[in-house]
Amino acid sequence: MRVLVVGAGQMGAGIAHVFAAVGHDVLLHDVSEAAIRRGVGVIEKNLERAIGRGKIEQTQAGALLARITPHIDITAPADVGIAIEAATEDEALKKQLFIALDRATPSEAILASNTSSISITVLGAATTRPDRVIGMHFMNPVPVMKLVEIVRGLATSDTTFAAVRDLALSLGKTAVEVRDFPGFISNRVLMPMINEAIYAHFEGVASAEAIDTVMKLGMNHPMGPLELADFIGLDTCLSIMEVLYDGFADSKYRPCPLLKRMVAAGHLGRKSGRGFYAYP
Numbered sequence: 001m002r003v004l005v006v007g008a009g010q011m012g013a014g015i016a017h018v019f020a021a022v023g024h025d026v027l028l029h030d031v032s033e034a035a036i037r038r039g040v041g042v043i044e045k046n047l048e049r050a051i052g053r054g055k056i057e058q059t060q061a062g063a064l065l066a067r068i069t070p071h072i073d074i075t076a077p078a079d080v081g082i083a084i085e086a087a088t089e090d091e092a093l094k095k096q097l098f099i100a101l102d103r104a105t106p107s108e109a110i111l112a113s114n115t116s117s118i119s120i121t122v123l124g125a126a127t128t129r130p131d132r133v134i135g136m137h138f139m140n141p142v143p144v145m146k147l148v149e150i151v152r153g154l155a156t157s158d159t160t161f162a163a164v165r166d167l168a169l170s171l172g173k174t175a176v177e178v179r180d181f182p183g184f185i186s187n188r189v190l191m192p193m194i195n196e197a198i199y200a201h202f203e204g205v206a207s208a209e210a211i212d213t214v215m216k217l218g219m220n221h222p223m224g225p226l227e228l229a230d231f232i233g234l235d236t237c238l239s240i241m242e243v244l245y246d247g248f249a250d251s252k253y254r255p256c257p258l259l260k261r262m263v264a265a266g267h268l269g270r271k272s273g274r275g276f277y278a279y280p
């Protein structure tokens, strides 16, 4: 099947990678050619690492890359079976993209979003096919992490759900069905923990390293919450907290002022070179 991936950032590149790896042709779109090239560059680097570890052959990597084609114009007709949107976590932006995808793809195509928290029902309502709109929430890094949270909007049909679940399984992933509530399950549970760790740091309870050490050695988490926030991207973390805060209208989800300040300063974590830690 042909797949259109919208957004070639850390998630979009990973999604393009896993679809191409099992033989799908992938169209990869972002705001500019340079952004698409950056995404393809990330895939190339990951493939080089996999070759180095003996996990795949050079020829397989070449074939995988050859299945990924840049798609510059989002309004150009795209003959695909599914489009997966993985652009910046912003409701207004995603709505615009769903309107564009609804126009550019065949009417029977499924439109999926990799959103971490935004309502699938709202995105579906922006289209003429809410029954074929669904959340396909991959985890970071996509080629490594097994889980896909499959989010059913109010209007998502059983047929769409079954098709997307089977697609996730065909990628070697484990699919979990969740309903459309703010943050779904993953970020409703994870993000308040990260936000609380940021509050503890903000209030001077402990250093970032100390907080991460407590959670790694004390709770057996593979990464500390602040290290993980840097990995996810602090802008994405803030957007998710805002969706939880607005969606539940409950003060327990208020984003920490330090998180807001860091995003305003452009300290977005790994992707900008600086967050709770420095990435020279």
Ligand code: NAD
Pocket (backbone or CB within 6 Å): 006, 007, 008, 009, 010, 011, 012, 029, 030, 031, 035, 086, 087, 088, 089, 090, 093, 097, 114, 115, 116, 117, 137, 138, 139, 140, 231, 232, 233, 236, 271
């Ligand atoms: P990112 O910042 O790495 O990438 C976002 C990409 O979207 C950028 O390349 C940007 O140029 C592109 N973009 C912005 N506006 C666009 C537009 N109008 N059209 C096309 N592309 C556009 O962010 P990311 O971490 O890849 O996150 C993308 C999505 O995946 C978000 O919805 C996020 O919530 C979700 N997500 C992120 C993680 C994570 O750990 N980072 C995990 C699961 C889901």
